[in-house]
Amino acid sequence: NAPKDPTSQEILYNRQEDFYITKRGPDGEWEPVRNIGSPINTPIYNEGAQSLTADGQRMYYTVCRGNCNIFFSQKEDGKWGRPQKLPAPLNLDQFSEKQPSISPDGKTLYFVSNRTKGKGGYDIWRSHKTDDYMWSEPENLGDSINTPYNEQSPFIHFDNQTLYFSSAGHAGMGGLDIYMSQMLNDSTWSTPVNLGYPINTHRDEDGLIVNASGTMAYFSSDINPESGRDIYKFELPQEVRPIPSSYISGTITDIRSGWPLRAEYSLVDIDTEQTIMSNKASEDGTFFLCIPTNRNYGFFAFETGYLYHSEHFNLVGIHTADKPYRKNIELSPIRIGETMIMRNIFFETALYDLKPESVTELSKLFDLLSLSPTMKIEVGGHTDNVGTTEYNLSLSENRAKTVAQYLIEKGADPNRITWKGYGFTKPIGDNSTEEGRAKNRRTEIRVIGM
Structure with missing residues (x-):
């Protein structure tokens, strides 16, 4: 002035x-x-x-x-x-x-x-x-x-x-x-x-x-x-004071070409299924999203013609915002053989009962099936190596079946969905550490037909 x-x-x-x-x-x-x-x-x-x-x-x-x-x-x-x-x-x-x-x-x-x-x-x-x-x-x-x-x-x-x-x-x-x-x-x-x-x-x-x-x-x-x-x-x-907020930033690209994608992304409170924030990546594929603390979140990035990407942020009980997140996301085109990990699917310990906070991502998968009416998928269940081979094969099979049945009961065509349990035969993390075992306990989607 x-x-x-x-x-x-x-x-x-x-x-x-x-x-x-x-x-x-x-x-x-x-x-x-x-x-x-x-x-x-x-x-x-x-x-x-x-x-x-x-x-x-x-x-x-x-x-x-x-x-x-x-x-x-x-x-x-x-x-x-x-x-x-x-x-x-x-x-x-x-x-x-x-x-x-x-x-x-x-x-x-x-x-x-x-x-x-x-x-x-x-x-x-x-x-x-x-x-x-x-x-x-x-x-x-x-x-x-x-x-x-x-x-x-x-x-x-x-x-x-x-x-x-x-x-x-x-x-x-x-x-x-x-x-x-x-x-x-x-x-x-x-x-x-x-x-x-x-x-x-x-x-x-x-x-x-x-x-x-x-x-x-x-x-x-x-x-x-x-x-x-x-x-x-x-x-x-x-x-x-407001709710302290951190942020996640990065780029969204095509996994094959490396080209940037103007993909949509959203942050959802998976305990309430409330979308907290949503936006679209910039022309160069960059994104920036604020994350309020003290909630349990699913983060999703999705683009037409691609499998979506999900992340999980459990910030319940965290009241500080001193840890920003950096994540470069690669989306896979919907093609036979492509896979994606569903990081917001949760089961009761040692059981195959879905937890309520799984509904948000299950709804995202159902929407993906609706938008891709010719796509056929396999739901794959995976475990860590705690327990016997037989026990983990059975547990992973039942968990995969539970996800498939949820989709079918919601209205998905049963002829488009199969399921299989892999136990601990396909680890993506180190089973000698808790962090690695957590990565191995997962639900994957694989495209098996178009």
Whole structure:
């Protein structure tokens, strides 16, 4: 918010809002700020209130001259590209839309607007991405969040469930206070919690953002009249922290050609069968997905004409996010002889009864059969080497049969499905270690006909 004319004594109208950037040096100190320049900053408009996608490659931000609208810019060769205004119905020329916050999967944009059909003043709205450029009709977040007064500065955390925002309408300390609310389901929110003193004061506090681990927060306040509006940071109290989030990143390619695939991928809570986040890989096959901790997840990557890939992340009881995951995924075309491992199929110990958390991946396999109506498969059961050969052959046979029967009972053609138990004859891990034995206890799918 630099002065247009440094020699002028005018304060209110002698301001130009631009974006600046600084980095923390090795000594922990912030480097001198620098203006990020064109094409984002302009000499005649005010730019501000940015929100970056989780991979840092797209920025949504506000442009104001009179009314405000939301623009975005895509990084190209490490530089920000030409800004583009988001279309209607997200932006409306006769109203203001500003202060965007993009969800970690890049599919939902939260913002404030003074458009009609709100609760009064500026409300928080959200819109869902329908393709690379278009957005759905915005929906008001409702009276759990919005009041007849102004709500400002929404920030959806990397857990995709915790929302921070400022409001002048909820019970507070005066001016704009910062609040936290969590999504109860896709359309309702918990009662907002005031972050309390000394964060909130009788002045205006807004613009809060929280790091991925949920421990540190930054916000702006005009509590000090001598310095104007400044940026502050603080350690977030435990009771208003989000779910700490890690991430998985990598590339998705064709296993034969190595060509990148714009495959879809999703993160599913396999205990509730709820899809937490989903997206599509970039043109170069790269993907980036936030993973909130303290849940039991299945990760799936799938592309038309290919066998899907699955991973399992059991983060139940883990409340820190200091271990990002890197995974390069190779998808196999649907051809006779190709195989895939189902990493989210679980059985009771030493039994062949499926655990409830297996349903998510079983449904994915059923969908694959439906999308590939000529494909025939063999369900293969595999064990570690604990126990006799006869015992493990019988156990693996029964487990494979259980999976096949589940698919048939769900409606799959029994003529397209066979099963076989291999015991411990085809290990993929070292049976002398627990990690290796865990890899060997698996269910595999092999294409046997087309």
